[in-house]
């Protein structure tokens with residue numbers, strides 16, 4: 517098992533919240549592990565156990581050059597004594613960025629594939645080719661999302677024993693949100709798509725959970741698209757960090773928090789509501805953008 521540190525819930529005090537009459541709590545899951553942080557810890561948990569049960573020696577997974585999932589998988593593999601292989605989208609750029617040099621330093625073997633080939637990452641033919649190249653491995657999909665990842669996210673949701681009306685989480689693939697939806701059918705669950713054109717995520721998430729009606733995905737807070745930023749987002753993150761002394765990344769948690777504040781200002785929530793935002797980690801990538 518990976519190391520795990522229990523994480524606090526922190527209340528945010530801000531005049532925006534006072535005006536709207538709502539409370540905002542942040543579950544600091546970014547503090548659960550120094551390297552396998554936030555939701556990635558929970559998404560990997562049962563996959564690592566399953567790899568062990570299947571007696572696999574090697575983990576293989578996919579990601580972009582700045583991927584939190586690649587970073588977390590490399591660290592988890594090193595901690596638990598697995599070999600690891602990262603199939604990286606696009607060409608190698610030297611010197612390696614901090615995400616990939618960390619992964620390499622943890623022993624992950626990096627293999628670059630064209631963007632075109634990368635798109636076939638779920639095809640059985642491509643996976644067979646990878647097996648011929650690398651031998652036996654335990655495959656973890658891009659972003660780590662599969663049924664076992666959702667199971668881990670439901671267990672994370674079980675740790676949330678405070679009172680709240682809404683729970684908010686950034687969405688990449690939707691695996692984490694699906695676990696929250698599944699475990700908290702009596703709460704209102706809001707996902708914030710970090711991708712442009714994130715409307716398709718609703719269907720993807722529906723495929724991961726049978727719970728209906730308690731959740732939605734906001735698609736207007738992508739700030740230009742995946743890993744894109746703009747001056748409004750930068751300004752929001754700078755102000756939030758200075759006021760509340762909690763770091764946010766640009767790819768995920770910054771967008772979610774900007775979205776939450778915007779919804780509060782638009783009176784999406786009613787007086788007396790408590791909103792719980794999940795800090796899903798991802799701070800490893802903060803320096804590279």
Ligand SMILES: *Cc1c(COP(=O)(O)O)cnc(C)c1O
Pocket residue numbers: 554555556584585659661686687688689690691692693768769796797798799
């Ligand atoms: C990967 C990641 C997400 C997205 O999780 P999904 O389960 O793919 O939706 C959210 N926040 C952070 C910090 C992440 O690294």
